[in-house]
Amino acid sequence: MLAAARAAFAERGFDGATIRGIATAAGVDPALVHHYFGSKDQLFLAAIEAPADPAELLPELLAGGPDRLGEGVVRTLLTVWDGPGQAAGLALVRSAIGNEWGARLLREFLATQVLRRVIRSLDHPPAEAELRAALAASQLVGLVVGRYVLKIEPLASAAPEWLVAAVGPTVQRYLTGEVALPG
Amino acid sequence: MLAAARAAFAERGFDGATIRGIATAAGVDPALVHHYFGSKDQLFLAAIEAPADPAELLPELLAGGPDRLGEGVVRTLLTVWDGPGQAAGLALVRSAIGNEWGARLLREFLATQVLRRVIRSLDHPPAEAELRAALAASQLVGLVVGRYVLKIEPLASAAPEWLVAAVGPTVQRYLTGEVALPG
Structure with missing residues (x-):
């Protein structure tokens, strides 16, 4: 089921894939997929x-209000990566950079599971929301790759709260601040 | 010679490696290395x-003055990556994320060939210069990975000049603006 789910999410994206289609590809009843994994979100998280x-x-992050989103996102990201999520995170990043399927799955994860939920709490028109989410993603991906993969010093050994203070304002500007819009 | 150079730069870093040591490891005369590659900088660029x-x-970028560094760095990066440098850049990034040697070589490239030269044009104390350079690296690495590897939209198809306007101010703040310093 998980292999069929990975294939479907990579080929059609999160929104395009269906539990029914994944069940058919795996030769099982959709009810079984629901039983084991619950929602499509949870199946996706398990598959990747x-x-x-x-x-x-x-x-909890969103409850802090729109003005604390930048530091909240950076703090949450660092908490997951400095904790037991690091190994799974590294595997996800390595697979994303190693092959096109992996890239699509990580892109879908960032877009549909993380950034869409953050950006929906704000009131931007859809096209602007996409731009802002992508800019925020560029800083967050760079923070993760710089700190945990390339291990650039002093990024790699910096205290999380310093990074929250230094990088949080960047993410905040991308999400709610002044950003040039194209054409 | 290039294999010996890669090994030396990965093991000792750019500053620690010497042309003499690399020549000895490759079983050739140092003069031959100088003859083929010129300076240590050029040997390093060839090796990676x-x-x-x-x-x-x-x-040219530095000639624009300290207040235009942010957009200048982003513009130059995009010019290289949108041009014929993209294939070599992707190979460098993939190798950096795939193995520890590759990570060290890319880190040395960013630190000694790019960021050290940019940050030296400013007047920061050494520890602060390192912090600022690492923060700038986090945004630049994220821009490259997001646009050219993960291909996050609309980052991937955005016009370079829009990205310069949107991301330039982040790099500018990291290099010369207000940034929290640790402890």
């Missing part, structure tokens, strides 16, 4: 072996 | 198959 469930982490 | 020579690109 996500380091954490954003649906559990985001409500 | 760098997508561009920062020593050629940076003077």
Whole structure:
């Protein structure tokens, strides 16, 4: 079931894939997929072996209000990566950079499980929301790759709270601040 | 010679490796290494198959003055990556994420060939300069990985000048703006 799910999510994206289609491809009843994995979100997280469930982490972050989103996102990201989620996170990043399927799965994870939920709490028009989410993703991906993969010093050994203070304002500007819009 | 150079740069870093040591490891005369590659900088660029020579690109960028560094760095990066340097850049990034040697070589490239030269044009104390350079690296690495590897939209198809306007201010703040310093 998980192999069929990975294939479907990589080929059609999270929104395009259906539990019914995945069940058919795996030769099982859709009810069985629901029974084992619950929602499509949870099946997706299991299929990509996500380091954490954003649906559990985001409500607290969003409760801080729109002006604390930047530091909240950076703090939550560092908490997951400095904790037991690091191994799964590294595997996800390595697979994303090693092959096109992996890239699509990580992109779908960031877009549908993390950034869509963060950006929906704000009031941007859809096209602007996409731009802002992608800019925030560029900083968050760079923080993860720089700190945990390339291990650039002093990024790699910096205290999380310093990184929250230094990088949080960047993510905040991308999400709610002044950003040039194209054309 | 290039294999010996890669090994030396990965093991000792750019500053620690010497042309003499590399020549000895390759069983050749140091004069031969100088003859083929010129300076240690050029040997390093050849050994890692760098997508561009920062020593050629940076003077023009630095001539714009400290207040235009952020957008200048982003513009130069995008020019290299949107041009013929992309294949070599992707190979460098993939190798950096795939193995520890590759990570060290990319880290040394960013630190000694790019960021050290940019940050030296400013007047920061050494510890602060390192912090600022690492923060700038986190955004630049994320921009490259997001646009060219993960291909996150609309980052992947955005016009370079829009990205310069949107991401440039982040790099500018990291290099010269207000940034929390640790402890």
